[in-house]
Amino acid sequence: MADVVTKSSDPVFTPMPSRPAPVGQRGVIHWFKTRLFYSPASTIFTLVTLYLLYSIAAPFYDWAVTNAVWEASTRRECFDKNMNGACWAGVIHWFDSYLYGRFPVSERWRANLGGILLILWALPIWLPRVSNKATVLTTMVVVYPFLAVFLFLGGDWPLVPRAFAMLGVSFLIVNWCSAILSMTTARNLAQHLGGWFGLADKHPSTLLYPMVALHAVLTALAVVVSYSFTLPYVETGSWGGLFLTFVIAISSSLFAFPIGILLALGRRSDMPVVRISCTTFIEVVRSMPLVTLLFMVIVLLPLFMPAGTQFNKLMQALIGLSLFTAVYLAEVVRSGMQAIPEGQYEAASALGFGYWRATYLVIMPQALKTMTPVLVTHFIGNLKDTTLVSIIGMYDLLGMLNVSGQNPEWNGLYQEPLLFGTVLFFVLCYFMSLYGRHLEKRGSGVSGGI
Amino acid sequence: MNTNTLEPTALDGRGRPPQRDTVRYFYDKKVRSIVVQLALATCILLAIYYLGTNVSRNLNAIGMVTGFDFLWSAAGFDISWTLIPYSASDSLARVYLVGILNTLLVSALSIVGATVMGTLIGIMRLSRNWLVSTVARAYVEIIRNTPALLQIVFWFGGIFVLLPKPKQSLDLFGLGLFPINNRGFYMPRPIASDLFWVCVCGFFLAVLAAIAMGRFAKHRQLVTGKRPVILPYQLLVIVGLPVALFYLTGKPLDWQVPELKGFNMAGGWSLPPAFLAVLCGLSFYQAASVAELVRAGIQAVPRGQAEAATALGFKPNRVMRLVVLPQALRTIIPSLISIWLNVIKESSLAVAIGFPELITVFMVTSIEQGGHAIEKVAMVMAFYTSVSLIVAGILNAYNRRLLAGGRRNG
Numbered sequence: 001m002a003d004v005v006t007k008s009s010d011p012v013f014t015p016m017p018s019r020p021a022p023v024g025q026r027g028v029i030h031w032f033k034t035r036l037f038y039s040p041a042s043t044i045f046t047l048v049t050l051y052l053l054y055s056i057a058a059p060f061y062d063w064a065v066t067n068a069v070w071e072a073s074t075r076r077e078c079f080d081k082n083m084n085g086a087c088w089a090g091v092i093h094w095f096d097s098y099l100y101g102r103f104p105v106s107e108r109w110r111a112n113l114g115g116i117l118l119i120l121w122a123l124p125i126w127l128p129r130v131s132n133k134a135t136v137l138t139t140m141v142v143v144y145p146f147l148a149v150f151l152f153l154g155g156d157w158p159l160v161p162r163a164f165a166m167l168g169v170s171f172l173i174v175n176w177c178s179a180i181l182s183m184t185t186a187r188n189l190a191q192h193l194g195g196w197f198g199l200a201d202k203h204p205s206t207l208l209y210p211m212v213a214l215h216a217v218l219t220a221l222a223v224v225v226s227y228s229f230t231l232p233y234v235e236t237g238s239w240g241g242l243f244l245t246f247v248i249a250i251s252s253s254l255f256a257f258p259i260g261i262l263l264a265l266g267r268r269s270d271m272p273v274v275r276i277s278c279t280t281f282i283e284v285v286r287s288m289p290l291v292t293l294l295f296m297v298i299v300l301l302p303l304f305m306p307a308g309t310q311f312n313k314l315m316q317a318l319i320g321l322s323l324f325t326a327v328y329l330a331e332v333v334r335s336g337m338q339a340i341p342e343g344q345y346e347a348a349s350a351l352g353f354g355y356w357r358a359t360y361l362v363i364m365p366q367a368l369k370t371m372t373p374v375l376v377t378h379f380i381g382n383l384k385d386t387t388l389v390s391i392i393g394m395y396d397l398l399g400m401l402n403v404s405g406q407n408p409e410w411n412g413l414y415q416e417p418l419l420f421g422t423v424l425f426f427v428l429c430y431f432m433s434l435y436g437r438h439l440e441k442r443g444s445g446v447s448g449g450i
Numbered sequence: 451m452n453t454n455t456l457e458p459t460a461l462d463g464r465g466r467p468p469q470r471d472t473v474r475y476f477y478d479k480k481v482r483s484i485v486v487q488l489a490l491a492t493c494i495l496l497a498i499y500y501l502g503t504n505v506s507r508n509l510n511a512i513g514m515v516t517g518f519d520f521l522w523s524a525a526g527f528d529i530s531w532t533l534i535p536y537s538a539s540d541s542l543a544r545v546y547l548v549g550i551l552n553t554l555l556v557s558a559l560s561i562v563g564a565t566v567m568g569t570l571i572g573i574m575r576l577s578r579n580w581l582v583s584t585v586a587r588a589y590v591e592i593i594r595n596t597p598a599l600l601q602i603v604f605w606f607g608g609i610f611v612l613l614p615k616p617k618q619s620l621d622l623f624g625l626g627l628f629p630i631n632n633r634g635f636y637m638p639r640p641i642a643s644d645l646f647w648v649c650v651c652g653f654f655l656a657v658l659a660a661i662a663m664g665r666f667a668k669h670r671q672l673v674t675g676k677r678p679v680i681l682p683y684q685l686l687v688i689v690g691l692p693v694a695l696f697y698l699t700g701k702p703l704d705w706q707v708p709e710l711k712g713f714n715m716a717g718g719w720s721l722p723p724a725f726l727a728v729l730c731g732l733s734f735y736q737a738a739s740v741a742e743l744v745r746a747g748i749q750a751v752p753r754g755q756a757e758a759a760t761a762l763g764f765k766p767n768r769v770m771r772l773v774v775l776p777q778a779l780r781t782i783i784p785s786l787i788s789i790w791l792n793v794i795k796e797s798s799l800a801v802a803i804g805f806p807e808l809i810t811v812f813m814v815t816s817i818e819q820g821g822h823a824i825e826k827v828a829m830v831m832a833f834y835t836s837v838s839l840i841v842a843g844i845l846n847a848y849n850r851r852l853l854a855g856g857r858r859n860g
Contacts, residue, residue, distance in 0.1 A: 035580035042579045049581050273487035277494060284831070287838030289798035292830055295813050299823045303508050304501045384597035391599075391802045398600055405607070414607035422596050422604065429595035 064419075074409040090413040091420045094404040098417070098424075101240010101395045107154070107232060111243045114151045118144065118250075121172055124179035131182040132175065132189075139171045141254050147172075152239065152247070154231030163223055170218035174211070236314040240395035242424070248314075248396065249383040252321035256382075259322065260329030265359065267334055278330075285327040290385055294320040294392050317389045325382050332374050336367035376436030380429045397421055505824065512821075520822050521546070527819055529806045531722050545816055549808035550833060556728050556807060557794040563733030564793060565786070568740020575745045586741065593738035599799050602731030606803040609730075610723035616714050629708060629715060634722040636708035636715050645699040652695040653688070660684040724805035732793055739789050747782035748774060780852060784845055791841045795834065808833060 024030065037043045067085025070092070072078040078087035091098075100108050121140050124130045147168025150157060157165065178189035185192070193210040194200055239247065266278030285293065297320040302311055340363055348358035368375070390399035401417040404410050475481050509516065521543040528538050533551045536544060574586035593601070611632055614620065619629035629636050663680045671677040696703070708718030721729075751774050759773040760766075801810045813830050817823050 035578070038578065045577070045579050046581050049579075049585055053585065271483045271487045273491050277490065283838075284835060287835045288831060289795040289809070289834065291798040291801055291809055292813065292827075292834065295809065296827050299813075299817060300827060303505050303823060306504055307508055307511060380595070387597040387599045388799070388802075391799075398597070398603065402603070402607070415604075415612070418600065418604045418608050421600055425596045425600060426592060430591060433595060 075411060075413050086416050086419075087413060088416060090404060090410050091416050093410070094400075094417065097241060097404065098397060098400050098420070099242045101244055101400055102238040103240065103243060104232070104234060104238070107234055110151045110154070110231065110234075114148045115246070117147065117151075117172065121175070124175060127179060127183060129183050129186070130179045132178045136175050136179070139168075139175065141257060143168045143171050145251060145254065148247075151231070153234060153236070155233030156230060159223070162226060163219055166222035166226055167215065167219050169222040170215045173218060174214060236312055239314070241400045242397045244314075244389075244395065245383070245386050245397045248317060248321060248389060249379070249386045252318055252325055252386075253379055253382050255318065255322035256325035256329050259326035261333055261364070263326060263330035264333035264337065267330065268337060282327045282330055285323060286331075290321070290324050290388050291391060293324050294388060296320070298392050313392070313394060317392065317394060321382070321385065321389070324385070325378070328381075329375075329378060332371055332378060333367060336371035336374075337363060339370055340366050373436045373440035376432060376439065380432050380436070383429065383432075384425065397424070514821055516822075516824065518825055520820065520825070523820075525816065525819075527815055529811055530804075531725065531806055542816060542820075545811050546808075546829060549806065549811040552805070552811075553794070553797050553807040556725060556732075556800065556805070557797045559729050560732035560736065560793050560797065561790050563729065564736035564740055564789070567733060567737035569744050571737060571741035572744025572748070575741060576748060590738045590741050593735055594742075598731065598735045598796055599802055601735055602727055602799050603802060605730045606724060606727035610726050613723075616710060619710070619715070627707060629710075631715070632723065633714060634720045635726055636718045636720045638705040638707045639718045641704040641706055643702040643704070645702040648699050649692050649695045649702070653692040656688045656691040659687050659691075663687075722805070724800065724803045727803055728797060728800040728805050728807075731799075732796055736789055736793050736796075739792075740786065743782055743785050743789065744778075747778040747785075750781050751777045783848060787841060787845055787848070791838060794837055 020026065036046045063084065064086050067082045068088050069078045069081045069085055070088050072081060072087065072089035073093070075087055075090060078085075078089055096105070096108075100111055103111060118140075121136070121144055124136050125133050130136075143164075146161070146164040147166075150162070150165035150168075174189060181192060182188040187195075190207045190211050191200075193214065194202075194207040197210050199206045199210070263278050263282055266274045267282060269275045269278070294317065297316045298313075301316060301319070302309070305311075344362055344366065345358065348362040353362065386396060387398040389396050390402065393399075395403060398421060401421045402414075404417050405412055405414040407413075522541050524539050525542050525545045526538055529536055529545070529548055531552070532548045533555060534544075534548060536548050571586045571589055574582050575590070577583045577586075613630060613632045616629075616631045616633055619631040622628040622630050622635075627638050663684055667678050667680045706717045708715045708720065710716075755773055755777065756769050759769040764772065797807055798809045800807045801814060804810065806815075808830060812826055817826055
């Protein structure tokens, strides 16, 4: 648009401030008139809805608040205090079990620490001007799980897996240093290190060498330190509660991610064998309920594996859920890839990119970015679906909520724990869905992209 | 690849420097694709072979034979609630049938419930009335952000099981006909005698007559421009004819009302608490999805359509019925059908509260009792896959018709 030259002496048009709306057109009463009582029918609807709300809310309030019992050591005691109220004392008594299951009390800090580390790990993604977000995200998917399993499981680890776990410590430190440096100096750690070692004018890939050396040193240090203490072994059978729900939901999403992307690529492939096998797999799994898949993994996997293979229920549940999530994810990724203009593929191949490079550097970043809100929705779905592992006898949050009612002292305590679980799930999922909607409204993925 | 030699290199036919044959073949797209496909096919076949040998070795070790002969052996376990007569001595094939029928019944009722409730809530969400739309929105948010399984378990353990004992049954609708207690929900059972088929035929005849009246009214409207009022007559025929026949044939229908006998109810039809829990859980859960779908579908119809219809003098309900809804349905129906499919799949959650649907009876109980896991799992998979295929077929047919219709209407 051409610039309009304005002389300082020209009169400038300033509109008069608009007058406030007439008294009858604003304020609370007007709102009531236009939104609740604008016609005879609407008045009736409003009153009926109010009455229905009252007839549900009033007894519920009496049960949940007025008559509720907050302190008791058994359900009988709750009844003795007040027959008609909720026995929140039971929920309070079992609260820690709902969060951690039968995880030993003295070791629960490890579960907490694992969660805090994950949040710490992911935090740079939301910070502005951080240039190593791709590394942060990739390492979160590939490296963090080892560290988490090391923490949660404990026990004596051989050197190589231990080194993998400690690589996590190294990456956490390096990622944060790099993020802080790139926020303050606009150059990340790799570039700084490269500068110090005189690699700045060399090929960019040489910047990798000092980073690898740094990771090697840090990992070695961490391994040495890690030998100075041993975490008591906590078998996966005693993981439980919200902690287990999170472990399953997050790790099955992580496992599902690469599988889903590969399946999506396979389904869009030109090669008939690849396309047909991927499509068949996706469609067959999609046609089945998750329960079937979980039972299949529990019942059939031992039959399909060599005799004597040891099975871990957590592992089996993860396999089932990951496959289930992966096929749905594949469809999400596929639709994301379909939304990318043909020109992007053509431009990439004109630049001489092969299939994998074009996919990794051009197509996937854009597809994933546009699909981020849908991915959030899928994670919520996955978190909700995790409750199904209680059907195959695992003690996730729902499993624990049912356990408390079977305890002799709290026999029949079902309503209160289930209500508590509902509220907990609602809070978790609702805020995540708000975040998803926020991303959708902004029209892009995580700030600055992946 | 970069050569630093300065001599001019001869180019091959495609304008590229010559390469060693092996390298060229490796970079040939066609060769590559064949290699990759062969490799994948080999991997899949090897995996199948590996798993197959494992299975046969494992089955041999426990002395099991594969095959579907087991279907005709006696099941040996009871099923708490069946639609068709069943006893423990019946065959496993019948167990499969019982499971499918139970799954289909609970799914069908849940589909009806979810669709009716969801449509209502979806329309409520669009209401100008703040309270009504907020209540609908709160419903959708609460339901969608909590797991379906948790809701079903809550309906079961938190509501239906805690109802009073049969002696203190609650009387639904206050008619004395629909008692509900912790053993389930009861309703009168119709017992038709000989001539009842006359009434049924009368009903179908009346429906045909009503359709004919509708055709006639449409014809009149096209010819004269005025639509005759026929709704009262249609209702009169549909209700009147069967009722008249009912009395003429001497009331050939008896009701067996559920009554308290000893500690339990007897007579009538009954639905166990687990059934009710699945029904309510699924209906309420999927109603939220249906509501969102209906809202989105109606909002997707451009505003101008409704405004234009209003400008043409259509009354609000006709604007909705003749202009907005037909267009909204085009976007709503395909997704609605996939929600229905989801209901059928999610009815499998009933296994958590022990309602005897397909998975409970055929995948859990019967595998625990008699093995044959592979065949049974395959049969369960076959059921769900064929349901999905049928639904996909319906969807495709609908979309094709929609496209054809769109072209016809210009």
